[in-house]
Amino acid sequence: MELSRIEKEQIIEEIIYELKAKRDGGNKNLICRCPFCKKDGKFGIYIGRETGRKSPFMSHCFSCGSSTTTLKKLLETIGRMDILVTPTANPGARLETLLVFAGDEDESIDDSLNIVELPDFHKRCFSHDYLKSRGFTYDDYECFPVGITGRLNYKFNDYVIFPVIDEGDIVGYVARHTWSKSEIEAYNRKAKTKGNYRILRFRNSTENDFTRLLYNYDSIIDGQTDTVIIVEGIFDVVALVRKMELYDNRRIVVIATFGKKISHTQIYKLQSKGIETVVLGYDGDAVEAIKKISGELSRYFNVLIADIPNPEKDWEDLSYEEIYRVFAYGLKTPLEYSINKIQQ
Ligand SMILES: [Zn+2]
Structure with missing residues (x-):
């Protein structure tokens, strides 16, 4: 894997910290306690440059003979996979x-995606109290189409609806209720005792899985x-x-x-x-x-x-x-x- 000089040095510092390792005289190896057999001073990790036979982070124990050949295996062994950067593909x-x-x-x-119909009576809007309260400006309405259905479609009463567009087609929508979370929760507690419908914070389209959008x-x-x-x-x-x-x-x-x-x-x-x-x-x-x-x-x-x-x-x-x-x-x-x- 291709590491930049800085990335390599950062990884070396982390390994030194984790294993309480020391650099050898030539700064070619780290020496520390073996993670396999626990013998002190017997485990070497190569940190020099890539050669025909050696690559950085190969490791070997001179007591028990255990070794690892890649950085990944070494980090797995010492339980520090979190410091592994995945190589960047070209x-x-x-x-x-x-x-x-x-x-x-x-x-x-x-x-693949299906084309989705917006809810009945959906119409685009260019001003809305709830969106204004969240900082929407005229440019926002222009760039990010949003609409409401009005009372003609009771299911979407008090929702703002954002179409999700892909290659010009509507392939989904996110409908968000305009009440706050606490208002919705308070309403739903009462609704339960009265046997009324609960309010959903979101009432999104279901035709296409959102992991494709x-x-x-x-x-x-x-x-x-x-x-x-x-x-x-x-x-x-x-x-x-x-x-x-x-x-x-x-x-x-x-x-x-x-x-x-x-x-x-x-x-x-x-x-x-x-x-x-x-x-x-x-x-x-x-x-x-x-x-x-x-x-x-x-x-x-x-x-x-x-x-x-x-x-x-x-x-x-x-x-x-x-x-x-x-x-x-x-x-x-x-x-x-x-x-x-x-x-x-
Ligand atoms: Zn060992």
Whole structure:
């Protein structure tokens, strides 16, 4: 695997810390207690440059004879798989890698989608009290179509409905109730005793699995967009585009994966439009998910993590200055992130 000089040095430092190892005189090996037989000073880990016979992080115990031949095996042995960065695939290689990937993981990629009808009486709106309360501006209504059904369709009364569009077709929608979580819970407690219907916070389309969809996908233009910022939900997309004024930016596009997860199909959809760099912008509380997903994404893209320092906050809560600071000073590689970040 190809590690940059800095990444290699970071991994060496972590191993030294973990195993209380010492560098030998020539700085070619780390010497420490053997993780297999526990003998002190008998376990050597090669840290020199790649040669015909040796590659970095091969290890061997001169007492019990145990050895490991790859960094992965070594980190498995010492229980520190978290510091393993997945090698970055050549983003130019694109689809070929994914075919291997699909066979590999026993998850075939099916990106076929059905066209979905929006709920009856849906009409687009350009002003709405609830959306205004969440900071929507005129540009937001222009760029991110949203609608309501009005009272003619009681099921969607008090919902705002965002179509999910893919190659110009509506392939799903997210309908969100405009009451707060606590208002909905209070209503539902009463509804239960009266035998009335409960209110659902979300009443989304069901025709296509959301793991096949990406919000704002059509803003990615093949040949023009090289970077996507991945966030959890639609309101994160809108907030980030508004606060960073990315409305007309073709190079950088913000998309949502509908939660703290990304499927192989979603990865495939990004690759097939030529995306090279992915900035992972999930909420600050998603530490473990971010570690896992950034490792997986590193197989296909250059990956950076936009680390929101406060785990309580998401993109909607942050001011322009706070967001600027995250992108100007707070972008981390997956390795830096997994070393520095401990689940809160
Ligand atoms: Zn040993």
